[in-house]
Amino acid sequence: MFIIGSHLSSAKGFLHMGKEAVQIGANTFQFFTRNPRGSRAKKLDEEDVRVFLDFARKASVPVVLAHAPYTLNPCSKEEKTREFARMTLQDDLNRMEYLPGNLYNFHPGSHTGQGVERGIELIAKLLNEILWREQKTTVLLETMAGKGTEVGSRFEELRMILDRVHCRDKMGICLDTCHVYDAGYDIVNGLDEVLEEFDRVIGLENLKAIHLNDSKNPIASHKDRHEKIGKGSIGEKAFEKIVNHPALRGLPFYLETPNELEGYAGEISMLKGFVRS
Numbered sequence: 001m002f003i004i005g006s007h008l009s010s011a012k013g014f015l016h017m018g019k020e021a022v023q024i025g026a027n028t029f030q031f032f033t034r035n036p037r038g039s040r041a042k043k044l045d046e047e048d049v050r051v052f053l054d055f056a057r058k059a060s061v062p063v064v065l066a067h068a069p070y071t072l073n074p075c076s077k078e079e080k081t082r083e084f085a086r087m088t089l090q091d092d093l094n095r096m097e098y099l100p101g102n103l104y105n106f107h108p109g110s111h112t113g114q115g116v117e118r119g120i121e122l123i124a125k126l127l128n129e130i131l132w133r134e135q136k137t138t139v140l141l142e143t144m145a146g147k148g149t150e151v152g153s154r155f156e157e158l159r160m161i162l163d164r165v166h167c168r169d170k171m172g173i174c175l176d177t178c179h180v181y182d183a184g185y186d187i188v189n190g191l192d193e194v195l196e197e198f199d200r201v202i203g204l205e206n207l208k209a210i211h212l213n214d215s216k217n218p219i220a221s222h223k224d225r226h227e228k229i230g231k232g233s234i235g236e237k238a239f240e241k242i243v244n245h246p247a248l249r250g251l252p253f254y255l256e257t258p259n260e261l262e263g264y265a266g267e268i269s270m271l272k273g274f275v276r277s
């Protein structure tokens with residue numbers, strides 16, 4: 001089964017997102033758990049969640065991906081910034097228990113001058129404070145572009161975080177094609193080699209989701225500016241290989257391209273057309 005979807009606005013609730021996904025030809029979606037820039041989360045509407053879960057079962061939506069606000073910084077040098085990240089992530093994970101068996105993705109953060117090692121230590125420490133044995137959500141670290149002091153643009157850094165987390169089986173990785181390309185991994189000319197490196201350093205069994213984005217910038221630019229599929233430096237051909245790669249088979253793919261619903265529908269249809277059964 002090819003699992004494909006896009007980022008959707010969560011403003012109107014889960015059932016609305018489920019219907020929107022189906023409307024654009026998707027069978028999954030990503031959403032922000034709260035305003036990506038702000039901190040406030042609406043109270044979870046349990047009835048909406050109940051109706052959505054029923055809808056998802058009937059419409060064969062096998063999984064959804066929640067994305068933490070990207071302004072959180074779990075490895076800031078400021079203690080109150082880290083504490084805010086901890087509280088927000090913890091609150092999100094508690095809410096995710098209403099949708100058991102799904103995915104929750106977050107950006108590892110920026111070490112703000114303390115150095116990568118200290119950043120890794122702080123991220124792992126925070127995860128060890130909030131993860132619990134019985135939780136039903138898999139928490140994903142996203143591969144980053146390496147903008148500023150971002151942690152997680154090298155596979156080795158993500159591996160070091162995973163190695164330090166006690167609830168290791170609750171963790172995984174979300175690979176963002178724009179981010180890894182901007183970080184310097186050549187998924188255009190050497191997709192096999194990049195995935196082999198991922199396997200060697202982290203292990204492909206830890207890869208749980210893919211963000212499909214083209215990039216506005218060249219390889220190793222460390223910029224993180226997403227482009228529409230086929231309109232950027234990664235290009236259509238590379239995406240055709242990505243959605244057909246045996247190592248990625250069965251993973252959920254999420255578009256975070258600069259599009260409205262109609263644009264996402266077009267990209268989903270194009271990507272479905274690429275998939276060889």
Ligand code: FE
Nearest residue numbers: 067070107142
């Ligand atoms: Fe992200």
Ligand code: FE
Nearest residue numbers: 142176211256
């Ligand atoms: Fe992403």
Ligand code: ZN
Nearest residue numbers: 178179224226
């Ligand atoms: Zn990005």
